[in-house]
Amino acid sequence: MTQSVANSNVNNASSQANTAAKDPSVFGKVAVIYGGNSNERAVSLDSGSAVLKALQSQGVDATHFDPKDQDVTELKNYDRVFNVLHGRGGEDGQLQGLLDWLQIPQTGSGVLASAIGMDKVRTKQLWQGCGLSTAPFAVLNKDTDWQQVVSALGLPLMVKPVHEGSSIGMSKVNTLDELPKAYEVASECGDVVMAEKWITGREFTIVIIDDEAYPVIRLQPADVSNFYDYEAKYNRNDTMYHIPCGLSEEEEAHLQALSLAAFKAVNAEGWGRVDAMQDEEGNFWLLEINTVPGMTSHSLVPMAAKARGMEFEDLCWHILAQTL
Template identity: 80%
Template structure:
């Protein structure tokens, strides 16, 4: 799922790069590989581990599963037929390798090439099937019908989370701040949309992830083309107010918010798009995120409330913005987050003291 980026960086404290903030050691992360390396260095540094702060947390408790044989036969489901297939293939391959390295009897299962009923041969499923078919409640319903334990959220949260509009409507009903939006059709009065939401805008397909089909619109005359791009991904298209400010993601595992990550694409006039997420190495990630302890706690609490409102379970990710006035705005929820080398869940877990193999084990252990 995708968030807006900072369009005006004047309010960002650049001094967090490699400097001490209060009692915490700031790690400026220039790319995902450096993110993991920096987190590992911090984990192994006794002095840093002794420093207490909002962003330096205790290590995760040992898993309740002690032996890989307790998992039985595991299907790591990834690939599929959605527009996010390529990302799912990368995520799933990494998860599969991690589990196999830990001795788990894990096998790749691709619904694009295999009959879904073959999942009955497995004891549990690690779902890394991004996008439609795997993240929208469909796979969750099949596995529930087969009575097969699965990672992540169930039918309701998955279906809601894949629908950006209904998620935002739910958050609004719960009194949770989310960026203003409007549904679009081919007959929409574009001027009315601009009058209501202002400019710039972000145009999104309602049922897609990974920034697919999204366009930033700076002028009224760009709206029709942006709508045409988004509608190719499905009939439901939305416009959302562009929030100028800082961009954050909040990983949630076991109903607990992990250290907040601040994202900064190299081109700060654009947004955290597909290229920035998966193909570029010039996006910066910051852990600690640069927020005060109070603001980070507030953002974590807001994200947990948003996660619970959707009835999400196990693990997931909330994307949010902080505007120039300091207000936080929820954007989206991701119930099957990426697990690639560029992905944010492994970064947050590493900052918490969990390497990638331990993270995959921990998520799978939620099914036992």
């Protein structure tokens, strides 16, 4: 992983901005929930262990809670939950609904935003209804006319499962003959699959914390003909992350405003991440939203926070403090 980071406008005061909590005892007993049974379990384990360590190092009474091994009703024994449960079960409204029922404060978005955000099709339909630019798409099934999809979206295109994150099950399709196989791969991850128009250009991610868009990050996979896939996100060390992102001041402000509007449109709260592309004509296209972003060593939320002068431990404290 290579980073290009310049902090010429670092706001060091942001490390605990709007965080009234100074004493870890105010949090009570905290369950850091991670692991689970989804296809993103491995990433969740990495994210959660980093968050747990960061909170414990600051004196927070935090404990690992893995719903794969523990009964979720045991969460009633905790005062609040830091949710780092990526994927289905933790990011789609199920955990959020349970915690609401138990009246336990939790980090991040509630039931509605989580359910919408985990469904890429519903998210894009909502954004379209709000007049926000998102890449054209089509829902696929085993009876789909592949030629019709290609005629509508062009080539190349992206095929992805609708209810997965971390780029799991995604494929870039360069020819018509590759489309059925890509559909098969994606369908193994879930019952709904979509194809999305391939946007040739630059890929960006925008972190949102406290209804504020943080410095935009430009993602540059080593294989520029491909995309920011699972390998590039978590395993490769030659992916480049650029802060500043290379946009003009006006372009970056526009992308931040677009992303914040997209975040609010799904009723997201607390913290999250929006992914977008800029095509060769300079137009921005929203791709998707992540309401429980990664917190691993390769993750983008800590990277954007660091560009604002917020170290990882402070970031975890700040997110937890949103539950007070």
